[in-house]
Amino acid sequence: MSELAANIEASNLQSMTIYDFPVGPYPTRVRIAIAEKNLQDKVRFEMVDLYKGEHKRPDFIEQKNYSGTLPVLELADGTLIAECTAITQYLDTLDGSPSLTGTSPLEQGTIHMMSKRAEIEMLDAISTYFHHGTPGLGPSVELYQNPEWGFRQRDKAVRGMHYFDKLLQRQSFIAGEKFSMADITVIGGLVFAAIVKLDVPQECEALLAWFERMKTRESVKSQPAFSG
Ligand SMILES: N[C@@H](CCC(=O)N[C@@H](CS(=O)(=O)O)C(=O)NCC(=O)O)C(=O)O
Numbered sequence: 001m002s003e004l005a006a007n008i009e010a011s012n013l014q015s016m017t018i019y020d021f022p023v024g025p026y027p028t029r030v031r032i033a034i035a036e037k038n039l040q041d042k043v044r045f046e047m048v049d050l051y052k053g054e055h056k057r058p059d060f061i062e063q064k065n066y067s068g069t070l071p072v073l074e075l076a077d078g079t080l081i082a083e084c085t086a087i088t089q090y091l092d093t094l095d096g097s098p099s100l101t102g103t104s105p106l107e108q109g110t111i112h113m114m115s116k117r118a119e120i121e122m123l124d125a126i127s128t129y130f131h132h133g134t135p136g137l138g139p140s141v142e143l144y145q146n147p148e149w150g151f152r153q154r155d156k157a158v159r160g161m162h163y164f165d166k167l168l169q170r171q172s173f174i175a176g177e178k179f180s181m182a183d184i185t186v187i188g189g190l191v192f193a194a195i196v197k198l199d200v201p202q203e204c205e206a207l208l209a210w211f212e213r214m215k216t217r218e219s220v221k222s223q224p225a226f227s228g
Contacts, residue, residue: 015044016039016044017045018031018034018045018046018073018087019046019064019070019071020046020047020048020070020071021047021048021071022047022225024070025126025188025189025195026188028191029185030071030091031223032217033088033181034091035218037094037099039094050137050141053137055069055070064080065082071084071087073090073091085185088101089181100179100184101180107175107180110176112181114174114182114185115174115175118174118185118188121157123185123186123189126193127192128149128150128153129150129153129157129198131150132147133149133154154196158201160189161201164207165204165205168206168207169206172210173210174186187211191226
């Protein structure tokens with residue numbers, strides 16, 4: 001990296017802003033990654049109130065994130081990065097020594113796959129249930145709801161819980177034998193499950209034991225979603 005590029009990178013590192021909803025499942029994913037990378041003193045959080053629909057305001061959509069979701073990372077030079085996986089990848093590789101997204105092609109591919117699978121089969125499915133099968137963020141934000149679709153996604157998420165339980169019967173973490181971004185994504189799913197009161201089936205003992213282990217990590221237990 002050239003000296004100029006390094007300085008830009010350094011200046012970006014000095015003041016990063018996360019547009020955030022502190023107890024939200026997706027923001028919690030990035031909060032955990034920030035804590036795992038010890039970047040807490042490099043980031044300021046700016047609350048965006050989902051229940052007031054601030055993330056759906058025209059100025060937020062236009063200036064921060066076309067998708068109207070949180071979290072969003074804003075760098076000192078105004079660069080915006082949305083999507084938890086992308087934000088985690090950026091933060092993880094900033095110091096040149098990734099610890100959450102993989103250090104080899106095989107690790108990177110496996111972690112990305114398992115994190116995406118955790119989104120598809122659990123986290124995003126529970127999010128859809130929240131928005132369509134419950135009052136969600138309230139009638140001023142949930143302008144269209146399809147309860148049947150929400151309930152189907154809820155059932156999909158429970159199947160996903162059984163999948164991850166079987167996986168954890170034969171390995172210690174979601175992407176293998178090391179903690180990674182994939183574990184953080186499943187943690188996000190279980191945070192959302194608690195919000196919508198969707199219990200993990202009691203027979204999913206390996207998943208429940210893994211979650212108890214995850215909650216002993218300082219990066220996890222220190223988050224507002226876990227501070228009760
Ligand atoms: N694919 C996006 C999804 C982000 C997302 O859905 N974030 C939630 C925040 S939270 O529910 O986890 O707190 C949101 O903005 N929801 C608002 C909405 O969907 O209207 C990502 O990975 O960042």
